[in-house]
Amino acid sequence: MGIKLSLTVVSQSVYNGAFRHYRPTLHFLKGFGLSEQLLTVKGLFCERDDRVLFSNLNFALHAGEIVQIEGQNGSGKTTLLRILSGLSRHYEGDICWRGEPVDEVREQYCRELLYFGHQAGVKAVLTPEENLRWYAALSPSINAHAIADALWQVGLRGYEDVPCHSLSAGQNRRVSLARLYLSQAPLWILDEPFTAIDKRGVAAKEQLLLQHARRGGSVLLTTHHELGIQGPVRKINLDQLAGTST
Amino acid sequence: MTMKTNSGQPAEIGMAGLFAATWRREFLLSFRRKSDLVNPLIFFLMVATLFPLGVSPEPGFLSQLAPGVVWVAALLATLLSMDALFRSDYEDGSLEQLLLSPQPLFVVVLAKVLAHWVMTGLALTLMAPLLGLMLFLPAEGMPGLMLSLLLGTPTLSLVGAIGAALTVGLKKGGVLISLLVLPLYIPVLIFGSSAVQAAVTGLPLGGYLALLGALLALALGLAPLAISAALRISISS
Known part of the structure; x- marks a missing residue:
């Protein structure tokens, strides 16, 4: 010992x-x-409209770990994920990526991050393939050569050339989720990734998350689904956790 | 660490590739959503059609007003189209993804604004001679009109995009854009319409065009940075 x-x-x-x-x-x-600490959060404080969402929030995300953020509606899950992704700057405290303040390694951090937000980020007038090509241009961690394959994996085979406005809500989410199959980024931040996805789709995505964790990546997600992943899932509850650490 | 972002994946596309990809996407979006493309042009044409009806159809009178009217119409048509520049990207979440890209934001922003300019400003410039004819602008004024619009409208697009970026998070940003951006449009309008006046009266217009060019150079250098910063602020709130 x-x-x-x-x-x-x-x-x-x-x-x-x-x-x-x-x-x-x-x-x-x-x-x-x-096991390498990818993301470290120290003393995170955020208030919105004079209401403290969380204060002195401390946790670390290790490589190979899946962390589910829990909490009621309005408890600040989305706000937390937006802060961690770097979209929102309304916070106090330290966020470190591989031990360095995230603001100093912003470009590297963006390179290693895949963020899936509330809105899917899918253009209605473009086809699924055109949408994904754009993401491949934006982010070097997205592999443009596997787009057809990824669309097949998310069950959109045959819809490659259909404009997204003629797809259903769930199919639109799937277009965006196809990025998970293309991404080589180690850190995935997913905000309600399973909304409007059917049961089989959810199971497939859960397998994908588990695979990602096994390859040494890590996942930070919020979802109201009961996760069926048999593996390294840790939960952080924002309702109980305000002021304490895990 | 078992994952390395740089291993076994396609070569990173450079700035030129990113610029081209953005450019292609913007054109695709516009051509599939034609109303955005046609609206400013119709507005431009409507002003020139209604003006003689409202003021006076007399050629001598109209030809005096023509430089100013065409320029004001082009300015307002550009302003009208600015609000949509980032709005749909904001609403469907693409803008968030754009800001999280490791690629330099100003390249994408510049590509977006220049694509927008090609579809509004350049189209307005090409349409301007028609409006000049409708308003009895003397033939000598046409080169001045087109050159001044060619140099002036990109500045209008770049400056307007700062306003669009600042107001994209607001529900009703349209009016606010006008208030923010109109004061900055005024120098462009003054030099632009003066250039046309000078061309009509046979005076040299090099000075005016040089000033418009200087404004454009300034806007090209600084506006993308301001737009990027404004987008980050808008998304952050």
Whole structure:
């Protein structure tokens, strides 16, 4: 026990020092119980319209972890995800990406982040394929060569050339969810990804999240579905958690 | 860490590729939503049609007013189309995705605004001789009219986009855009219509065009940065 602990400490200090910019070789350190902290949140405080949504919120998201943010409607789930993605700046506290303040590594952070928001971000007059091509141009972590494959995976085979306004609400969400199949970003922030998706679709997406976690990625999501994932799911409840840490 | 973002994936597209992709998307969007494309042009044409009816059909009188009327109509037509620039992207969530892209925002913004200009400002410039004819603008004034519009309308689009970006989060941003942006439009209007006047009277118009060019250079350099910052503020709230 003591040996393992000291090894972890040593590996951590080596990791933070010399090998900071040479990460691929550090796989073996996982064996010593070190799982990399991707996102670290310290003392996060946010108020909206004179109402404190959360204060002194602390948590860390490790590689290979799925974290579900829970809370009632209006408890600040979406606000939290928008803050963490960098869209909203109305907060106090520290957010670190791989140990560095996120504001200082913004470009790198955006490169490694996939954000799925309340609105799907799908253009109604464009076809699913055109929509995804645009995302591939915007983000280098999206693989443009697999678009047809991804559309097939989300069950939109045969709809490649149909304008999105003639698709159903669920199909429109699926167009946006196809980004998950294309993305190579380690961090996924998903805000209600299963809204309007049928049961089979949800099961497939849950498998995808699990796969992503197994490959060493991590997921931060909100959903009112009961997650059926058998795996490393941790829950953070905003209702109980205001002021405490996990 | 088992995932490395740079391994085993296609080469990153450069700024030119991003610019081209944005440009293509904007054109696709506009041609599939033709009303946005045609509205400013119809407005432009309507002003020129109604003006003689409302004021006086007398050629001598109209030809005196023509430079100013065409320029004011072009300015208002541009202003009218500005509100839609970021609105639909804001409403369907594409704007959020745009802001979260690791690619430089000002490239996308510049591509969007220039595409918008091609579909409004450039189209207005090409239509302007027709309006000049309807308003009895002397033939000598036509090159001045087109050149001044060619240099002036991109500035109008760039400056208008700052207003559009600042008001995109508001439910009724239209009126506010006008208030924010009109004062900045005034120099362009003055130099633009003066250039046409100078061309009509046979005076050299190089000075006016140089001033319009200087305004355009300033807007090209600074407006994309202002638009990007304004979009971040609008999305953040």
